[in-house]
Amino acid sequence: MTRKLKRFLILLDNDSLLYLPGSFLSGRVLLELEEDTPVLGLFFYIAGEGVIRFADRGQGKINDKENYIDFSMKLLGDGPSGPGARIVVLSPGVHSFPFKLGLPLGLPSTFLGKHGWVQYFCKASLKEPSGVVHKNQQVFIIMNPIDLNLEPAILMKPFLCEIEDTIGIPCLSAGPVSCRIRLDRGGYVPGECICIYAWIENNSKVPIKKTRAVLTETIQYTSKSKMMETETRELASLQKGRVEAGSTYQWRNEMMCIPPLPPTNLRGCHLIRVQYDVYFIIKPKGLEKEIKLQLPIMIATYPVRNNDGTLPRKKGTNYPTVLPMFRPWMNTNTLKK
Numbered sequence: 001m002t003r004k005l006k007r008f009l010i011l012l013d014n015d016s017l018l019y020l021p022g023s024f025l026s027g028r029v030l031l032e033l034e035e036d037t038p039v040l041g042l043f044f045y046i047a048g049e050g051v052i053r054f055a056d057r058g059q060g061k062i063n064d065k066e067n068y069i070d071f072s073m074k075l076l077g078d079g080p081s082g083p084g085a086r087i088v089v090l091s092p093g094v095h096s097f098p099f100k101l102g103l104p105l106g107l108p109s110t111f112l113g114k115h116g117w118v119q120y121f122c123k124a125s126l127k128e129p130s131g132v133v134h135k136n137q138q139v140f141i142i143m144n145p146i147d148l149n150l151e152p153a154i155l156m157k158p159f160l161c162e163i164e165d166t167i168g169i170p171c172l173s174a175g176p177v178s179c180r181i182r183l184d185r186g187g188y189v190p191g192e193c194i195c196i197y198a199w200i201e202n203n204s205k206v207p208i209k210k211t212r213a214v215l216t217e218t219i220q221y222t223s224k225s226k227m228m229e230t231e232t233r234e235l236a237s238l239q240k241g242r243v244e245a246g247s248t249y250q251w252r253n254e255m256m257c258i259p260p261l262p263p264t265n266l267r268g269c270h271l272i273r274v275q276y277d278v279y280f281i282i283k284p285k286g287l288e289k290e291i292k293l294q295l296p297i298m299i300a301t302y303p304v305r306n307n308d309g310t311l312p313r314k315k316g317t318n319y320p321t322v323l324p325m326f327r328p329w330m331n332t333n334t335l336k337k
Contacts, residue, residue, distance in 0.1 A: 007032035007094075010124050010138035017140045018325075021107040025140065026100035029075060029124045037090045040127040041077025044099055046070075047123070048107060048142070050271045052116035052221045054229060064223040064271055068107050069120065075099065087129055103142070108269035110141045111262075112326050115221045115229050116272050118142075141325055144265040145301035148187045155187035156304060161280075161295050167288045168204045173245075175204030177291060181213075181251075181280045187298040190261045190323060193316035194297070198251035198280060200243055206288055208243035212281045213256055220273040235259055235276075260320040262327060263301040 012027040019025060029042060048069035055061055075097040077088055111118040120142050126134045148155065160182045168174035177200070184195035196213050215236040221229040238256050243249040256278075264274045276299045282291040303319070306312055311319075 004034050004037050005031070005126075005134060006034055008124070008126065008134055008136050010122055010136055012122075012138065012140060014140075017138075019103060019140060019142055021103055021142065021144050022105045024100055024102055025122070026098070028099065029097045031090070031095040031097075031126070033090055033092050033095070035092050038087045038129055039076065039090060040085050040087060040129055042075045042097060043072065043125045043127070044075050044097075045072040045123045045125070046101070046121075048118075048120040050108065050116065050118045050269045052223060052228070052271050054115040054221070066269070066271060068118075068268065069104065071101065073099065073101075075124075106268050107142050107144055108266045109144045109262075109264055110325065111264060111266060111269075111272060111274070113219050113221075113272060114231060118266065118269055118272065143263050143301075143325075144267070145263055146265050146298070147302040148189065148298075148300045148304045149302065151187060151298065151300065155298055156185050159183040159186045159295055159297070161293050163291065163293050165291050166204070167284050167291075168206045173205035175202075175206075175245075177202050177204055177208070177282060177284075179280065179282060179291065179293060181293055181295065183278060183295060183297070186296075187300055187304075188258055189300050189303045189319070190258050191317060191319035192303065192314065193255040193257045194278060196238070196251055196254045196256060196278070196280075198254075199248065200250070200282065201248045202243045202245055204284075205245045207245050207285045208249075209283045209285045210242065211240045211249070211251075212279075212283070213238045213251075213254070214279045214281065215256060215258065216277050216279060217261075218275045218277065220275070222271055222273065235261070255316045257316060257318075258299065260323050261299055262324050264299070265301070 009030045046069055050066045052064050108118050121137055121139045123137045162180040164176050164178045166174055166176055180199045182197040202208050214234050216232050217235055218232045236256050238254055266272055266274055276297050278295045280293040
């Protein structure tokens with residue numbers, strides 16, 4: 001049929017290929033034929049799946065998969081497609097076969113990672129009596145948004161964390177270092193700035209070389225309820241200088257802006273988890289161990305609005321007009337934990 005079949009396309013009505021859970025996926029399968037063509041049927045299939053793949057030391061390859069959509073329909077042909085199926089003859093020219101179906105609620109967002117992905121696609125297959133099957137495939141994107149207006153109100157309250165640790169050589173330079181850090185809230189969207197307040201008291205005899213605040217993205221890959229791989233990357237950071245022994249230092253309303261991030265919502269996916277954190281890191285001089293405070297935050301899609309529906313005015317906010325769908329930084333800026 002290769003010479004008879006000029007075109008075989010899956011055309012979605014939404015040119016952006018971007019869909020929300022619960023919306024309708026519609027379009028048509030288009031065939032263009034040069035002559036009369038007998039076929040058994042035209043079949044249409046929609047799938048959504050999460051997959052992880054990587055090599056595990058000593059165990060070979062590890063693969064795992066889960067399905068979110070698995071739906072098929074027949075666009076052309078009647079009855080069974082096996083022996084004795086009725087043959088349909090398509091005339092020369094263009095034939096269009098429309099489809100429309102509702103996508104389930106609660107689908108995890110499309111995601112592409114180093115060791116796994118969440119992907120959605122539709123396939124069409126055209127079967128001829130000789131047994132030859134012609135196939136085509138079209139990927140589409142699911143974005144499951146997170147609206148901060150619908151999340152727990154505690155995310156909009158200040159987020160406080162504190163720690164006390166000892167640095168230095170016992171009986172010589174050892175002493176406690178206290179740190180208290182506060183974020184203005186626990187939920188943000190890309191384009192907003194995280195307001196950071198910190199108070200560091202160095203009661204040791206070892207100077208603190210620097211303090212850093214780092215926004216990180218952590219991707220965890222799980223198979224059969226076992227954590228198989230974890231990646232953590234820096235997305236933004238701020239740094240302040242030296243804190244002398246026996247002195248204190250404060251961060252006052254320092255602002256770390258959140259870059260444009262893919263709208264990641266993998267709720268419903270049990271293989272891949274994405275988490276965002278603010279780490280506050282105290283780096284003493286010399287070979288002393290770092291002191292780290294971890295503050296988990298939520299990166300959402302839609303920002304909090306005022307009661308009248310307007311966006312609150314906040315210094316440093318610059319909402320991007322378009323969010324990327326993929327992560328160009330996947331192979332860079334790995335944070336050593």
